Amino acid sequence: MPDDERSRPSPAQPDGAAHVERRRFPRETKPPDERPVPPPALEPLRFSTHGLEPEQQFAAWQAYVAPLVDVRLPDNLTPDAGFKADHAAWNLGGMLIVQQSTPAHSYIRSEAKVRSNLIDHWHISILRSGRTWTEVDGHVSHGEPGKMELRTLGHPFRGRSTDAQTLSLYLPRELLYSSSSEIRNNITLSGTPTKLLIDYLVGVEAKLAELADGDLSHVLQTVRDMILTCVASSAAYSSPPEQHSSLPLKERVHRFIQHNLMSPDLTTERLCKELGVSRTRLYQAFEPDGGVHHYIQRRRLLSAHAALCDAANRQQIIDIAFAAGFSSAAHFSRAFSKEFGYSPREARNVAVPPYLAHAVAPAPEGERAHSFDKWLKMLGHNHAS
Incomplete structure (x- = not known):
C-alpha cells in the first residue's frame, strides 16, 4: 500500500487526525479439560429367568438363590405357569447392592441353611412395590414401600412376598457395630432419616455404572452412617442397649x-x-x-x-x-x-480384588450362582475399622 494511502485520515475521524491501525487478536479460549475420566469400577452380576422356558424358570431361580434361602411357589400355582425373575448384584467390596424383581413366592432360611454356611451379614431390604411378611422367633416384620427392613442372615427366618421389586443391601455384621446402640433382628424402620437414606440409595443406584474406585469408600461410609442414624432415631431403640x-x-x-x-x-x-x-x-x-x-x-x-x-x-x-x-x-x-x-x-x-478397590468380575454363565455365593462369603472380610 502506498505511504500516502496509509496516512490518509479515516472518514469517521476529524480532518487531520492520524489513523491508528488496530489489530484484532483472537480471544484466548480455555483448553478443554483433558484429565482422563477414571474407568467405572463396577460391573454387575446379572441373572434372569426370562430367557428360559416357563416350566424351567422357577427351578432356575431356586438354584440361584439356594445359598441364601429355599423358595416355594404359592399353593395355587405350579411351575408350568412360569416365574419371570431378575437379579442384578453390584459388589462394592464392603457392601453388595442387589436389584431384584420377582413374582409372588414364599421363602425360608432354615436352621440347617444357617449352619451350612457361616455368613451372618445384615440384609437390608427396601421395597419399591409389593408387600412382604417375614417371621423371626414369632415376630412378624411387614415390609412395604417407604420402609426399610433389617435382619441378619445368621438367624433362621421365613416369610412370603407378593409380586415385588426390591433394592437390597448386604453388609457385614461388624460394619454396623456401634457403641451407642445395637441393631435388633427383623425390624422395620420408617420416618424422615429412613426416607433420606432411601433417597440416597436410589441416587447411588442410578450412578452404579459410573462409580470409580475412589467413590466406593465414600458411598460405603455414608450408607453405614445413615443406617446407624436411622437406628438411633427409631423409637424401637429408646431403651438402653443390651448389656x-x-x-x-x-x-x-x-x-x-x-x-x-x-x-x-x-x-x-x-x-x-x-x-x-x-x-x-x-x-x-x-x-x-x-x-x-x-x-x-x-x-x-x-x-x-x-x-x-489387596494390590x-x-x-x-x-x-x-x-x-x-x-x-x-x-x-x-x-x-x-x-x-x-x-x-x-x-x-x-x-x-x-480388594475391599473398597475393585469389583469382582462376573463369572461365566454356568458359574453365576456360585459367584454370588462367593461374593456373600467373602464380603467385608477386609473392611475398614
Whole structure:
C-alpha cells in the first residue's frame, strides 16, 4: 500500500487526525479439560429367568438363590405357569447392592441353611412395590414401600412376598457395630432419616455404572452412617442397649473373636475365661460350625485372603500369615488351600480384588450362582475399622 494511502485520515475521524491501525487478536479460549475420566469400577452380576422356558424358570431361580434361602411357589400355582425373575448384584467390596424383581413366592432360611454356611451379614431390604411378611422367633416384620427392613442372615427366618421389586443391601455384621446402640433382628424402620437414606440409595443406584474406585469408600461410609442414624432415631431403640452379659452366647463369642482376631492367644481357654462360660457349653454352641477353633481359623483365613488380594499390600505372604494369627507358614498354607481350593500365592496373583478397590468380575454363565455365593462369603472380610 502506498505511504500516502496509509496516512490518509479515516472518514469517521476529524480532518487531520492520524489513523491508528488496530489489530484484532483472537480471544484466548480455555483448553478443554483433558484429565482422563477414571474407568467405572463396577460391573454387575446379572441373572434372569426370562430367557428360559416357563416350566424351567422357577427351578432356575431356586438354584440361584439356594445359598441364601429355599423358595416355594404359592399353593395355587405350579411351575408350568412360569416365574419371570431378575437379579442384578453390584459388589462394592464392603457392601453388595442387589436389584431384584420377582413374582409372588414364599421363602425360608432354615436352621440347617444357617449352619451350612457361616455368613451372618445384615440384609437390608427396601421395597419399591409389593408387600412382604417375614417371621423371626414369632415376630412378624411387614415390609412395604417407604420402609426399610433389617435382619441378619445368621438367624433362621421365613416369610412370603407378593409380586415385588426390591433394592437390597448386604453388609457385614461388624460394619454396623456401634457403641451407642445395637441393631435388633427383623425390624422395620420408617420416618424422615429412613426416607433420606432411601433417597440416597436410589441416587447411588442410578450412578452404579459410573462409580470409580475412589467413590466406593465414600458411598460405603455414608450408607453405614445413615443406617446407624436411622437406628438411633427409631423409637424401637429408646431403651438402653443390651448389656454385654445378656446377649446370646454365640453373639458374645462372635464379637469377642472379631475384636481379638489377630491376638496370638485367642484360644478356647481364653474365651471360656473372658466370657465366663464352660468349655462344654462353648463346644455345644459351635458344634454346627465345626467347633469354635474351626470358626476362629476360618475368620483368620478370610482376613488373610483379603490381605493377599489387596494390590496395595506388598507384605510377604509369611508376614500376612503371622499377622492373621498363624504361627507356622506350612500350617497357614495347608489350611488356606483346604479352605479356598488354591494356594496363598495363587490368591495373590489372581484373586478377588480388594475391599473398597475393585469389583469382582462376573463369572461365566454356568458359574453365576456360585459367584454370588462367593461374593456373600467373602464380603467385608477386609473392611475398614
